[in-house]
Amino acid sequence: MRVIxxxxxxxxxxxxxxxxxxxxxxxxxxxxxxLARLAREHELVITxxxxxxxxxxxxxxxxxxxxxxxxxxxxxxxxxxxxIGYWMQQALQNALPxxxxxxxxxQTLVTAVDPAFENPAKFVGQxxxxxxxxxxxxxxxxxxNQDGRYWRRVVPSPAPRRIVETRLIRRLVGEGVVVVCAGGxxxxxxxxxxxxxxxxxxxxxxxLTAAILAEALECDAYLSLTDVxxxxxxxxxxxxxxxxxxxxxxxxxxDFPAGSMGPKVEAACRFVETTGDMAAxxxxxxxxxxxxxxxxxxxxxxxxxxxxxxx
Amino acid sequence: MRVIxxxxxxxxxxxxxxxxxxxxxxxxxxxxxxLARLAREHELVITxxxxxxxxxxxxxxxxxxxxxxxxxxxxxxxxxxxxIGYWMQQALQNALPxxxxxxxxxQTLVTAVDPAFENPAKFVGQxxxxxxxxxxxxxxxxxxNQDGRYWRRVVPSPAPRRIVETRLIRRLVGEGVVVVCAGGxxxxxxxxxxxxxxxxxxxxxxxLTAAILAEALECDAYLSLTDVxxxxxxxxxxxxxxxxxxxxxxxxxxDFPAGSMGPKVEAACRFVETTGDMAAxxxxxxxxxxxxxxxxxxxxxxxxxxxxxxx
Numbered sequence: 001m002r003v004i005x006x007x008x009x010x011x012x013x014x015x016x017x018x019x020x021x022x023x024x025x026x027x028x029x030x031x032x033x034x035l036a037r038l039a040r041e042h043e044l045v046i047t048x049x050x051x052x053x054x055x056x057x058x059x060x061x062x063x064x065x066x067x068x069x070x071x072x073x074x075x076x077x078x079x080x081x082x083x084i085g086y087w088m089q090q091a092l093q094n095a096l097p098x099x100x101x102x103x104x105x106x107q108t109l110v111t112a113v114d115p116a117f118e119n120p121a122k123f124v125g126q127x128x129x130x131x132x133x134x135x136x137x138x139x140x141x142x143x144x145n146q147d148g149r150y151w152r153r154v155v156p157s158p159a160p161r162r163i164v165e166t167r168l169i170r171r172l173v174g175e176g177v178v179v180v181c182a183g184g185x186x187x188x189x190x191x192x193x194x195x196x197x198x199x200x201x202x203x204x205x206x207x208l209t210a211a212i213l214a215e216a217l218e219c220d221a222y223l224s225l226t227d228v229x230x231x232x233x234x235x236x237x238x239x240x241x242x243x244x245x246x247x248x249x250x251x252x253x254x255d256f257p258a259g260s261m262g263p264k265v266e267a268a269c270r271f272v273e274t275t276g277d278m279a280a281x282x283x284x285x286x287x288x289x290x291x292x293x294x295x296x297x298x299x300x301x302x303x304x305x306x307x308x309x310x311x
Numbered sequence: 312m313r314v315i316x317x318x319x320x321x322x323x324x325x326x327x328x329x330x331x332x333x334x335x336x337x338x339x340x341x342x343x344x345x346l347a348r349l350a351r352e353h354e355l356v357i358t359x360x361x362x363x364x365x366x367x368x369x370x371x372x373x374x375x376x377x378x379x380x381x382x383x384x385x386x387x388x389x390x391x392x393x394x395i396g397y398w399m400q401q402a403l404q405n406a407l408p409x410x411x412x413x414x415x416x417x418q419t420l421v422t423a424v425d426p427a428f429e430n431p432a433k434f435v436g437q438x439x440x441x442x443x444x445x446x447x448x449x450x451x452x453x454x455x456n457q458d459g460r461y462w463r464r465v466v467p468s469p470a471p472r473r474i475v476e477t478r479l480i481r482r483l484v485g486e487g488v489v490v491v492c493a494g495g496x497x498x499x500x501x502x503x504x505x506x507x508x509x510x511x512x513x514x515x516x517x518x519l520t521a522a523i524l525a526e527a528l529e530c531d532a533y534l535s536l537t538d539v540x541x542x543x544x545x546x547x548x549x550x551x552x553x554x555x556x557x558x559x560x561x562x563x564x565x566d567f568p569a570g571s572m573g574p575k576v577e578a579a580c581r582f583v584e585t586t587g588d589m590a591a592x593x594x595x596x597x598x599x600x601x602x603x604x605x606x607x608x609x610x611x612x613x614x615x616x617x618x619x620x621x622x
Binding site: 018019020021022056057059060061063064066067068069071072074075078079080081082083085086087089090093094100102103104105107164165167168171175177187189196197198199 | 329330331332333367368370371372374375377378379380382383385386389390391392393394396397398400401404405411413414415416418475476478479482486488498500507508509510
């Protein structure tokens with residue numbers, strides 16, 4: 001099978017951990033134990049988040065006295081693709097001797113007419129008091145918004161249209177290369193008025209990017225792997241229950257938190273609706289059990305998996 | 312022909328310029344005008360420096376209150392490969408519609424027994440007063456050394472042995488992909504006692520890395536492109552004169568400054584001695600005239616170029 005894995009942020013940096021390089025490298029080496037087993041059985045494409053890492057580099061850049069303006073989010077995203085990509089590439093090379101592994105710089109095309117640019121809604125970076133936030137907004141041209149008791153910067157989160165490097169990714173995966181790409185949802189770019197690709201100040205949702213990449217690569221399975229074993233129905237209420245095998249239709253009738261499980265469910269539904277193939281949400285270290293149908297929340301057109309059992 | 316270009320640092324950031332992203336992106340777009348013309352005629356591999364960029368990110372990291380320890384140089388180098396690689400990849404894609412372009416995360420294997428690890432000699436980052444430098448050395452395990460009136464951190468600069476991703480680079484270049492790789496001399500790695508690749512605190516000379524990559528890829532020409540038109544004999548003296556066509560033997564009889572022209576001349580000599588092919592040092596915007604023999608300092612086994620004219 002051709003499998004795409006969208007790694008949750010905790011695979012690289014767990015909540016509460018120091019963001020030191022050695023901590024993150026140790027996490028990556030652990031995650032790669034599972035990924036390497038998948039790569040021995042399947043064509044494998046790996047995407048990953050970059051939330052904490054890009055937030056940290058954005059703060060460093062904003063505090064850098066050598067810069068007139070902090071680096072924009074396309075450049076910061078590219079820094080994290082190099083850094084996390086390097087950690088993953090090296091760990092995968094160590095785990096898969098004789099196999100080619102490549103972390104790619106990957107751009108995600110969005111459009112300048114996306115309504116998200118009129119309504120920046122994705123919180124990024126640290127929290128500020130209102131006055132400080134408004135000063136930063138004036139100094140740097142940021143948009144800021146209230147997030148609970150504090151204020152934070154917001155950036156647009158436009159819909160991903162296409163991974164610019166799709167053709168090259170498809171070729172490499174087809175040749176057996178383990179590809180790490182589209183980190184952090186991909187570096188957001190638009191075509192400018194002269195038709196040129198150019199970076200924009202935005203953050204693309206990494207789950208949606210992974211789903212459209214999975215569609216373009218005609219993956220057989222889209223796995224969104226985090227630290228929760230299954231999607232929960234009525235999460236946080238006395239009635240909460242795990243969802244095992246399901247369909248996009250059933251999932252779309254439920255409500256999920258916008259910031260966390262929502263985009264994962266949306267991405268999984270979208271992939272299954274578009275391709276008729278299988279998507280799943282579950283724990284990273286249960287990836288093989290998810291593929292054989294005995295773990296995770298598994299989404300297929302008719303709620304059955306493996307698909308062959310429906311004959 | 313298969314051509315490798317080692318870009319001097321000024322192609323991305325010129326001395327005295329602000330290191331803002333938009334400034335560097337504009338420089339890259341200018342450099343790419345020449346590179347795109349080369350890519351239309353030849354198989355092209357592009358390497359580049361990262362001195363100012365990695366220095367800046369190292370400073371940001373050292374000042375980051377969220378980190379227990381600043382990011383080590385392998386991780387910082389990977390950040391710059393992502394950032395500069397993205398700028399180049401995008402500019403090349405814009406200049407070469409229909410052509411595949413890829414910026415690769417690239418590791419350079421060095422060995423732990425390299426004498427450079429006993430004698431760190433490569434100055435990196437900013438200057439400090441002696442007392443401050445010694446405190447930083449104690450706090451972070453740095454080695455520091457006197458650089459003129461001030462003190463600076465020094466890191467080992469071991470000899471590059473091999474680009475870990477050589478096989479993949481060769482395959483992609485052979486398929487017509489324009490490859491950007493080995494940025495900043497490559498991310499320095501060693502094989503640890505368990506045989507695993509692991510990053511080290513070092514900086515590999517980018518010209519030497521480019522030369523061993525050119526040898527491994529069996530490039531026909533190795534072009535070291537900067538902002539000086541030719542190598543000078545007796546530079547800075549009343550007798551100074553430009554060197555046009557020459558041989559490794561002639562060049563090795565001369566002295567060049569260790570920090571600037573020395574490594575470029577060494578890399579060019581090494582490539583020509585090993586392969587019998589052509590190396591050149593000259594101005595980026597004269598690259599095509601260098602290849603036809605009418606500009607630059609051209610190094611061949613017998614001092615003639617094009618080589619076919621010797622028949």
